[in-house]
Amino acid sequence: MANCPSCGHNISDTARFCTRCGAPIMQPGSSSEDVATRRLPSDERPTGLSAGRPTGPAYVPPESPFDSPVTPPPSATPRAASVDLGRWLSEGWQVYRNNAGTFSAAFFVMVLLSLVTLTFLSGPLLAGFYHMVFKSMRGEKPQVGDLFRGLDRFWPAVFAWIIEVALIGALSGPSREYALFSLISLALTPLVNAVFFFVYPLIMEQQKDTVAALEQAGRAVFPRNVLPFWVCGLIFEVIFFIGFLGCGVGFFITAPFILCAMAVAYRDFFGLAGPWSRESWPPMWMDQQR
Known part of the structure; x- marks a missing residue:
């Protein structure tokens, strides 16, 4: 057995072309001009015409027909991004508005199934x-x-949800009776919420287990971005609960909207795999408005 000089594929000793890439195979004692398509005798040609000149070496297609840049996979390490609450809310609202009915319906189903289970x-x-x-x-x-x-x-x-509920419950329970615990709850609850902004996307998008997702999310929040994320978590909580006004109907707008804003925050810190993942991300709705 011989190997193709182009791709290394195993081929037979008598093969003239590689069965994988189509590259011509030089036989011992032959030159590149000798590597040509075999000419059929006149009596074997379907048209009955005389044989023409031998063709040149077989065409070898390039490995990639398009000269497109290779997009690296998303990084599990938080990037050097900063908290931009106004832009997250603005882009999050545009993402929500683009499929508002679908997102609100999905959130309603999520709440219903969560209550049932x-x-x-x-x-x-x-x-x-x-x-x-x-x-x-x-x-x-x-x-x-x-x-x-x-x-x-x-x-x-499920494990991430249990941890989140346990942390929020531990912070909110004693605060009802002791003023000191109320201050501690006010200081820590927005940060817990900020960490879990990223935990579920990391579990879903990057296939992280619960511990690894918590670790990576914590590194995005602590220690450099503690104060900005505390403000961000607090504002998101306020918007969440504003939705309960008006018999709670607005909650099915504000809640999915905030989740869309959280997804934008995740993209800024961890990126998304694909050609859309770059520093100046062009939102889809901008293309539709042009």
Whole structure:
């Protein structure tokens, strides 16, 4: 057996062309001019015409037909990004508005299933909701059924939800009776929420387990961005609860809107794999408005 000089594929000793890449194979004692397509005798030619001149070496297509840059995969290490609350809210609102009906319907389904299962499915469904948002940011059309893609990361998302509920419960429980615990809760709860901005997207997008996702999310928040993320977490909480005004109907607008803003924050700190992932990300709605 011989090897193709172009791609290294194993070929037979008598082969004239590589079966994988089509490169001509030089036989011992022959030159490149000898490597040509075999000419059929006149009696074997389907047209009955005389044989023409031998063709040249077989055409070898390039490995990539397009000279497009290779996009690196998303980094698990937080990038040197800064908290930009105003832009996150602005872009998050545009992402939500682009598929408002789908996002609100999906959030309604998520709340309903969470209540039926005593919040056991809240973590996986949150991961699935982020998957929907990222599809929209990639220019794809999200569907309500995409919500259940979070079940593919069921246990990491469930464990993350249990940890989040335990932390929030521990911070909010004693604060009802002691003023000191109220201050501690006010200081730490927005930071806990800020960390979990990134936990579910990391579990869903980068296939991280719960511990690794918590570690990477914590590195994005602490220690450099503690104060900006505290403000961001507090503002997001306020917007969440504003939705409860008016019999709670607005909650199905404000909540998915804030989740879209969180997805934009995740993109800034961790990036998204694909040609849309670059520093100056062009949102899809800008192209539609031109």
